[in-house]
Amino acid sequence: MADEYRVPGLVVREHRVSVPVDWSAPERFGSIEVFARELVDPAKAGDDLPLLLFLQGGPGGQGPRPLGGGWWGTALQTHRVVLLDQRGTGRSSRVDGRAIAAFDDPRQAADYLSCFRGDAIVADAEHLRATVYGGRRWATLGQSYGGFLTLAYLSRHPQALTSCYVTGGLPGITATAQDVYRATYPLQAQRNAELARRYPADVAALGRLADRLSAEDVRLPNGDLFTTERLQTLGMPLGMSTGADALHWLLDTAFVDEAAAEPSAAFLAAVAHQTGFDDNPLYAVLQEVIYHQGHVEPGWAAQAEQDRWRQFDTTARPLHLTGEAIFPWMYEQVSALRPFQDVAEELASRTEWPRLYDVDRLAANEVPVAAVQYYDDPYVDLGLALGTADRVGNAQVWITNEYLHDGLRVAGDVILPRLMDLASGRWTVTGR
Numbered sequence: 419m420a421d422e423y424r425v426p427g428l429v430v431r432e433h434r435v436s437v438p439v440d441w442s443a444p445e446r447f448g449s450i451e452v453f454a455r456e457l458v459d460p461a462k463a464g465d466d467l468p469l470l471l472f473l474q475g476g477p478g479g480q481g482p483r484p485l486g487g488g489w490w491g492t493a494l495q496t497h498r499v500v501l502l503d504q505r506g507t508g509r510s511s512r513v514d515g516r517a518i519a520a521f522d523d524p525r526q527a528a529d530y531l532s533c534f535r536g537d538a539i540v541a542d543a544e545h546l547r548a549t550v551y552g553g554r555r556w557a558t559l560g561q562s563y564g565g566f567l568t569l570a571y572l573s574r575h576p577q578a579l580t581s582c583y584v585t586g587g588l589p590g591i592t593a594t595a596q597d598v599y600r601a602t603y604p605l606q607a608q609r610n611a612e613l614a615r616r617y618p619a620d621v622a623a624l625g626r627l628a629d630r631l632s633a634e635d636v637r638l639p640n641g642d643l644f645t646t647e648r649l650q651t652l653g654m655p656l657g658m659s660t661g662a663d664a665l666h667w668l669l670d671t672a673f674v675d676e677a678a679a680e681p682s683a684a685f686l687a688a689v690a691h692q693t694g695f696d697d698n699p700l701y702a703v704l705q706e707v708i709y710h711q712g713h714v715e716p717g718w719a720a721q722a723e724q725d726r727w728r729q730f731d732t733t734a735r736p737l738h739l740t741g742e743a744i745f746p747w748m749y750e751q752v753s754a755l756r757p758f759q760d761v762a763e764e765l766a767s768r769t770e771w772p773r774l775y776d777v778d779r780l781a782a783n784e785v786p787v788a789a790v791q792y793y794d795d796p797y798v799d800l801g802l803a804l805g806t807a808d809r810v811g812n813a814q815v816w817i818t819n820e821y822l823h824d825g826l827r828v829a830g831d832v833i834l835p836r837l838m839d840l841a842s843g844r845w846t847v848t849g850r
Contacts, residue, residue: 420432420550429641430458435546454481469555471500471557471558472502473565476698478504489826506805508748513531513534515754517629524761525764527764527839528768531707532765535597535774536567537819540574558571558581559585562586562587565789569806570775573780573787582835583789585826586797586823588798594709594710595709595720597802600710605794606796607727613656616662617662624736624737628646631729637686645732648740649737651739652689654742662788673685703762707771710771713769718766724743746766749762781810782811788813788837788838790815790833791816812838816840
């Protein structure tokens with residue numbers, strides 16, 4: 419029986435199901451638990467409402483915790499909302515450094531983590547739908563990586579879906595990790611230019627910090643060496659609506675002694691938390707793995723692309739900040755990722771991967787798909803997204819420059835109803 423309780427404005431039900439780690443060979447690694455949280459408006463708790471499954475961004479992202487307002491307030495007007503903690507995250511048999519340290523062989527650990535990609539997450543969702551919801555069809559809302567999961571779902575179980583909504587997350591269905599970084603590095607360069615336009619003094623401050631880190635050892639509170647490479651990763655949130663502003667206020671109290679560029683304790687603590695991956699190590703470990711299909715080139719795609727950009731070198735001034743990218747140095751410098759170093763290298767060396775998407779099935783798709791893509795989003799290239807939309811049947815895309823990657827979070831009350839109208843035919847897009 420599901421656990422049920424109330425929080426302000428919500429009735430919450432918690433569901434747990436047991437699933438095999440490896441759906442293709444259930445005895446191989448045994449089973450894990452997958453957790454989902456169902457939300458319903460208290461006034462409609464007894465109503466037979468349609469289901470909306472939220473597919474969280476990531477990889478390695480747990481479902482959102484319903485604290486305060488959010489897009490779910492809009493969704494709950496018409497649906498029961500199901501928030502899935504993807505396998506390995508949140509309350510779904512979490513994968514962290516301790517779990518990986520239990521493996522003696524990095525190849526076996528890599529085999530294990532290869533079972534945490536989109537195809538397995540979709541299989542988990544299908545098991546949840548069958549066992550908890552009696553096989554009822556549902557709609558999906560995929561944010562960012564949730565769009566990848568949406569296409570994997572449509573490739574395998576379109577009969578389970580009534581409609582699919584995607585926010586900032588249509589991947590190139592045949593694009594490699596190299597293709598993705600080749601397309602997105604120019605977009606991150608643009609975000610750096612926007613930061614310099616808006617906050618030129620912050621760019622100077624970053625340069626002073628980089629010079630200090632290059633000249634002497636500076637330690638974060640957990641003992642990690644604070645390097646210029648790690649400083650550059652503060653640029654990852656620049657694709658969010660408040661990213662540049664949040665960085666500005668972080669730098670506002672960065673120095674104890676501004677002339678000497680001595681970092682303050684509060685700044686160092688914030689950097690350790692923001693760049694530490696303590697709460698989402700799978701985000702790092704699976705970041706490039708989520709693109710792999712068929713035969714792929716071995717190695718680190720983001721690092722190879724960055725090496726082509728002189729302005730992203732640690733010695734360049736002004737210092738350019740990196741975006742949504744994971745680099746091999748992180749497994750040496752970031753304490754939460756060190757247990758994953760050997761398995762990350764093993765995953766990066768693999769050249770053959772199962773297919774995530776069925777191109778023919780997607781072309782013949784009949785499930786309504788409504789997506790929004792953002793002009794200035796440095797995480798998901800618009801050209802690759804539109805190429806995918808052209809190859810998916812019954813798909814429509816709304817293109818806007820009103821929002822960045824976190825459009826659903828900051829304007830879900832606008833975006834979600836519009837996507838629902840787009841999928842149902844009550845609204846149409848023009849001009850593409």
